[in-house]
Amino acid sequence: MSFLDFFRDKLKQGAPGDNGNADRGIMVFENTGEVIQAEDVLKREGWEVRVMGPPPEIQSGCDLVIEFPLIEKLNILRTLEGEGIPPLQMVPVTGPLLQPVDIFQVKDFGEYLMVRAANMKLTVEKATGTIVNISGGGCPDVPYLASAMVGKSLRDAPSPREIGHTLCGYSLQLAYEEARRRCLA
Amino acid sequence: MLGIAGTIPMEDVPLLTGRLTMSDGDILIEGRRIPVSRGTSALIGAAVKTSEALGTPEPFGYIVGDIGRGVGSRHLYKHLVDTFAESAFHTFTFHYLQPIVHWHNRLQQVIQEMDKRPVLVADAGFMYVAKMSGHAPMYDLFTPDIGELAFLADEMAPHPFYTRGFILHEENRVADLIARAYEHNNAARFLLVKGEKDCLADREGILCEVDGPVEEAMEAIGGTGDTLTGIVSALICSGMDMKEAAAVAMRTNRLAGYYSRPTPATQIIDIIRHIPRALEDTLG
Numbered sequence: 243m244s245f246l247d248f249f250r251d252k253l254k255q256g257a258p259g260d261n262g263n264a265d266r267g268i269m270v271f272e273n274t275g276e277v278i279q280a281e282d283v284l285k286r287e288g289w290e291v292r293v294m295g296p297p298p299e300i301q302s303g304c305d306l307v308i309e310f311p312l313i314e315k316l317n318i319l320r321t322l323e324g325e326g327i328p329p330l331q332m333v334p335v336t337g338p339l340l341q342p343v344d345i346f347q348v349k350d351f352g353e354y355l356m357v358r359a360a361n362m363k364l365t366v367e368k369a370t371g372t373i374v375n376i377s378g379g380g381c382p383d384v385p386y387l388a389s390a391m392v393g394k395s396l397r398d399a400p401s402p403r404e405i406g407h408t409l410c411g412y413s414l415q416l417a418y419e420e421a422r423r424r425c426l427a
Numbered sequence: 428m429l430g431i432a433g434t435i436p437m438e439d440v441p442l443l444t445g446r447l448t449m450s451d452g453d454i455l456i457e458g459r460r461i462p463v464s465r466g467t468s469a470l471i472g473a474a475v476k477t478s479e480a481l482g483t484p485e486p487f488g489y490i491v492g493d494i495g496r497g498v499g500s501r502h503l504y505k506h507l508v509d510t511f512a513e514s515a516f517h518t519f520t521f522h523y524l525q526p527i528v529h530w531h532n533r534l535q536q537v538i539q540e541m542d543k544r545p546v547l548v549a550d551a552g553f554m555y556v557a558k559m560s561g562h563a564p565m566y567d568l569f570t571p572d573i574g575e576l577a578f579l580a581d582e583m584a585p586h587p588f589y590t591r592g593f594i595l596h597e598e599n600r601v602a603d604l605i606a607r608a609y610e611h612n613n614a615a616r617f618l619l620v621k622g623e624k625d626c627l628a629d630r631e632g633i634l635c636e637v638d639g640p641v642e643e644a645m646e647a648i649g650g651t652g653d654t655l656t657g658i659v660s661a662l663i664c665s666g667m668d669m670k671e672a673a674a675v676a677m678r679t680n681r682l683a684g685y686y687s688r689p690t691p692a693t694q695i696i697d698i699i700r701h702i703p704r705a706l707e708d709t710l711g
Contacts, residue, residue, distance in 0.1 A: 273497065295589045301559070302528055305585070340589040345596075349646070354691040356647045361574040361587035365647040365691045374692035377465065377649035378574060380551030380587075382523050383495020385466030386436035388649055407495030408525070409588040 267312040268339070269322075269329035270300060275407040276327050277306040282403070283325050284308070289318060293412070295340025300331075306409060309339060343413065346420050355425065359416035364391075366421050371395045373421075381408035396422050429474060429664040430514065430545070431657075432489040432507060432553075433467030433522035434499050440492030442502055447488040449475045452696055456488050465650035467522045469695045470550070473657030474520075476702040477679075483665050487516070493525065500525035500552075508533050516545040518664040520656065521553035526586065531556040535565060546663055549615065550656045558613050559585045566615035568669065570656040573601070573622040580604040582611035601626065602633055619659060619673050621652050625681070627673035634670055637677035640685040648684075650695030655680040658702065679705045 271277045277293065284291045292309045300307075308329075310318055315332055322328050343360040350356075354374065356365040362384070365375040372395050376388040383406050391399040402415040431447070445457045454461040454471050463472045467490065474486045489507065493499030503524060511534065531553075538544050549557050550570045557563050558579055571579055574595075578587040580603075581594045597604055601620060605628045608614040618628045624638040645651050659676035663669065682705035687698045 275496070295585065298585075301585050340583070340585070341591075342588055343590060343592070343595070345592050351644065351647065351691050354647065356691065358574070360590060361572075361578065363647060367692065375647050375649050375694075377647060377651070378572065380523060380526075380553075380555050380575070381495060382434040382436070382466075382493040382497070382500060382525055382552065385434075385464055385468070385523065386494040388465050389436050392649075407497075409586045411495060413588050 265312055266309050266335045267315060267332055268307040268309050268335055270307055270331040271329050273407065274306050274409060277308060278403055280322055280327050281308055283321065287321055293342060297337050297339060357417045357421045360413040362410060362413040362417050364414060364417040364421050366396060366425055371397060371425050373399055379410035381410035383407045383411045387411060387414055396426055428484050428516055429486040429660055430516040430519040431471055431474060431486050432503060434491055434493035434524060435461055435468055436494055437492040438494050442491045442506055444489050446485045447471050447475055448485055456490055463696045463699060465695050466653060469650035469653035470522055470657040472699040473654035473702055474661045476699060477658045477661035477706060480703045480706045481665050497525035504530035504534060508537055511537050512541055518660055519545040520548040520660040523551045524553045526552045526556035526559060528556060528560045531560050535562055548660050555586055563613050563615055568617045568619060569615040570619045572652050576604045576620050579613045580607040582613060617669050621655055625677040627670060635674050640681050642684045642689050644689040644691045645684045647691035648689060648693050648695060651684065654699060675709050678709045682708055
């Protein structure tokens with residue numbers, strides 16, 4: 243690895259840590275589906291980015307933003323433009339951002355296991371890994387996700403990240419990942 | 428009459444408006460057949476069954492397809508903004524809509540200007556946007572589950588996805604969460620909370636609780652909150668006061684679940700089928 247490569251990797255890591263976010267920016271997108279796509283692309287390319295809640299002044303509804311290392315603005319913009327998902331805005335972080343929920347609650351029903359993330363619950367039959375129910379949530383993709391996932395196994399069901407569009411869909415993705423971790427390990 | 432607005436998870440369904448009935452376990456509206464699954468169709472199924480059992484008029488629906496992109500929701504918001512002032516509902520229940528603050532506020536403006544506004548019930552995405560917009564006290568009833576109650580109690584969270592951990596850890600302290608939601612004006616006039624014990628509360632605290640029958644599996648079944656909202660909406664519209672309607676709805680929803688002999692794999696239509704019997708027992 244050359245010195246420049248090493249330096250670039252350090253820049254890519256660029257996570258803010260707990261002692262400030264002056265070097266961080268946020269990207270705002272048209273909708274949550276684009277946020278999820280952009281997060282996938284940027285993580286695949288090795289960027290250290292985080293999905294966060296927007297500051298109050300730009301909240302419009304069911305929102306997510308992506309926090310990124312500000313110094314890499316042009317490189318990231320070029321990457322996203324290449325994928326056809328340019329952000330609406332890229333602005334510096336000026337205050338604390340909302341943290342997505344990171345607490346899971348698990349309930350064991352004997353033959354079934356229920357995993358909850360935020361307001362979303364996903365229940366799996368342990369013996370088969372089949373998703374038997376999805377409950378909670380209030381955004382319109384929740385019934386859609388339930389109709390696409392219930393009755394399928396954790397291995398075969400589409401992930402909420404692929405077909406969801408809202409924060410409830412994103413919460414369900416977290417529950418889905420935790421259920422896979424517990425049931426398919 | 429009871430009005431219901433919400434989305435169904437079928438992208439190709441245009442805005443449908445009309446009387447709601449059920450046949451062979453499906454919802455019928457404007458000659459279209461919609462299968463009952465969790466979400467607004469479950470709420471409608473419960474409201475139709477309750478209205479049939481009470482002998483009150485069928486609910487009137489505003490239904491549109493939306494799989495989360497928000498296109499159908501925007502169409503529905505616009506239709507409501509354009510037409511709601513001319514409506515004359517006794518009770519109106521807003522349900523699965525994409526939370527979009529500016530559309531919510533436009534609709535609220537229309538409702539505020541009405542000479543006689545309906546009893547306003549909000550659940551799911553519309554409850555989220557009502558809280559997010561800072562207009563929660565304009566509503567008569569919210570019907571959160573425990574996780575959503577924690578969201579209402581967190582004055583900083585614009586969506587349940589951002590409910591702070593220290594508040595989520597308070598979930599076994601329902602009375603404290605209710606008090607916190609009212610303290611920050613993030614609750615409707617009444618809260619009907621679905622949980623281990625269901626309860627009705629207002630700014631003064633918990634008014635009544637129902638804790639039986641107990642079926643633990645109900646927590647995992649998608650749509651059991653939707654059916655509770657549908658039952659209570661139809662009962663309010665029948666002329667019951669809020670406290671009686673909530674007590675009957677909580678008991679009926681639990682009994683319908685009990686009669687279905689539920690497992691965590693039970694589907695909501697199997698519970699809706701038992702609502703008439705459960706309601707008869709509760710009122711009997």
